[in-house]
Amino acid sequence: MPAEAGAALFTLRNGADMRVTLSEHGAAMVSWLAPDRYGRMADVLLGYRDARDYAANPQFFGAIIGRWANRIARGRFTLDERPVQVDVNDRGNHLHGGAGGFHTLRWRGAATEDGVSFRLISRAGEGGFPGEVDVLVHYRLDDDGSLVIDYEAAADRATPLNLTAHPYFNLNGGVADVGDHLLRIDAGHYLQTDASGIPNGVATVAGTPFDFRQPAPIGPRLVWPHRQIELAGGFDHCYCLDGRADGRPGPLREVARVVDPGSGRCLLVSTTQAGLQFYSGNWLEGVRGRGPRPYARHDGFCLEAQAFPDQVNGPHAAAVILRPGDVYRQSTVYRLSQQR
Numbered sequence: 001m002p003a004e005a006g007a008a009l010f011t012l013r014n015g016a017d018m019r020v021t022l023s024e025h026g027a028a029m030v031s032w033l034a035p036d037r038y039g040r041m042a043d044v045l046l047g048y049r050d051a052r053d054y055a056a057n058p059q060f061f062g063a064i065i066g067r068w069a070n071r072i073a074r075g076r077f078t079l080d081e082r083p084v085q086v087d088v089n090d091r092g093n094h095l096h097g098g099a100g101g102f103h104t105l106r107w108r109g110a111a112t113e114d115g116v117s118f119r120l121i122s123r124a125g126e127g128g129f130p131g132e133v134d135v136l137v138h139y140r141l142d143d144d145g146s147l148v149i150d151y152e153a154a155a156d157r158a159t160p161l162n163l164t165a166h167p168y169f170n171l172n173g174g175v176a177d178v179g180d181h182l183l184r185i186d187a188g189h190y191l192q193t194d195a196s197g198i199p200n201g202v203a204t205v206a207g208t209p210f211d212f213r214q215p216a217p218i219g220p221r222l223v224w225p226h227r228q229i230e231l232a233g234g235f236d237h238c239y240c241l242d243g244r245a246d247g248r249p250g251p252l253r254e255v256a257r258v259v260d261p262g263s264g265r266c267l268l269v270s271t272t273q274a275g276l277q278f279y280s281g282n283w284l285e286g287v288r289g290r291g292p293r294p295y296a297r298h299d300g301f302c303l304e305a306q307a308f309p310d311q312v313n314g315p316h317a318a319a320v321i322l323r324p325g326d327v328y329r330q331s332t333v334y335r336l337s338q339q340r
Contacts, residue, residue, distance in 0.1 A: 007024040007051070007055075010023075018032070018033060018034050022139055024106050024107050024118065025051070027064040028063040029045055029147075034145070034265060036265055037338045042172075044336065046170060048288070049288065059287055060103050062166065064118070064137055064166075066122070067122060067159065069163060069164035069277075070096070070304075070308075071196075071309045073310050077312040077313050084130065087099060087100070091195075093196055102135070105120060112138070117137070117139075119135065119137075129160070131159040133153055134153060149333070161321075162306055164273075166304055167334070170300045171263055171265040171267060172263050178300060180262070181260050182215040182217055183278075184256060186256065187212075189205060189240040190238065191203075199308070209222075218280060222234050222280060235279060236279045240275065241274055246316055247274045249273055252270055252272050255269055255270060257269070264340065265336060266338065267335070268333075269334055275307055275308045277302065277303070281301055
């Protein structure tokens with residue numbers, strides 16, 4: 001159905017009456033109505049009240065992020081022995097494609113036989129990135145509660161590419177924060193960061209608040225006395241998913257699980273990607289959303305499947321360079337169900 005300024009909204013519905021609404025602004029997930037263990041529907045995504053806010057979307061609510069998800073140190077890297085400077089917009093670093101990233105752009109949406117596809121042409125030089133990139137993102141909602149996101153892209157010149165989706169989840173539907181959500185992440189290591197969010201080393205999760213190899217509530221970990229938690233104001237760190245230390249994508253596999261004990265809603269995350277950024281909504285305070293009150297810290301969480309932050313400056317940089325004739329592909333699945 002048509003939205004403001006010529007943009008369009010699309011709603012996917014499955015056999016359980018789940019409904020996912022998507023916008024041409026940022027190819028964003030606007031809402032996801034899902035039942036709890038008693039069949040009561042609630043929106044499990046954070047978002048704006050006014051559809052026009054998705055045109056700027058400073059919080060990245062639900063959007064597809066590109067050309068580069070996460071951060072690049074000082075916005076600088078070397079590509080084929082040539083220095084490249086891209087936009088800086090976060091403490092002197094590049095974040096999520098810059099101020100004019102994919103989350104701010106109008107994609108062209110179209111209903112397909114099994115879902116909705118969004119296409120975007122990113123012109124050479126946008127955000128400082130070389131080459132023109134043609135991106136296609138396809139959403140499909142299955143009857144088992146799986147929202148499947150498939151990505152494809154091609155470029156006419158060598159360029160870094162790291163795409164992700166940025167939904168903020170709250171499985172209780174917003175009646176409380178996410179502190180009691182039980183989180184499991186299949187990763188024995190994470191990337192510790194400096195004060196500006198740039199990775200400065202690989203660290204084991206053992207004996208730290210970052211150890212979610214067994215399900216644990218998020219809330220107590222947010223107040224654990226740990227320098228990395230203090231620097232970020234919570235979690236804003238990339239987990240190195242087991243079996244993907246080289247930064248390259250692989251087969252689709254389940255990598256994380258979140259359960260809200262109150263509602264019984266359960267979120268499973270599967271991906272082909274090497275990294276999973278866990279963000280605990282540290283900067284949501286005062287953000288106006290759909291509800292009667294502004295959001296507060298930790299009112300939502302993100303699990304963003306992607307390559308490693310600043311990978312373009314690391315030993316595995318070749319894995320994130322898209323070259324002419326190659327096709328970028330990745331898949332991520334968010335599956336919602338209920339525990340009885």
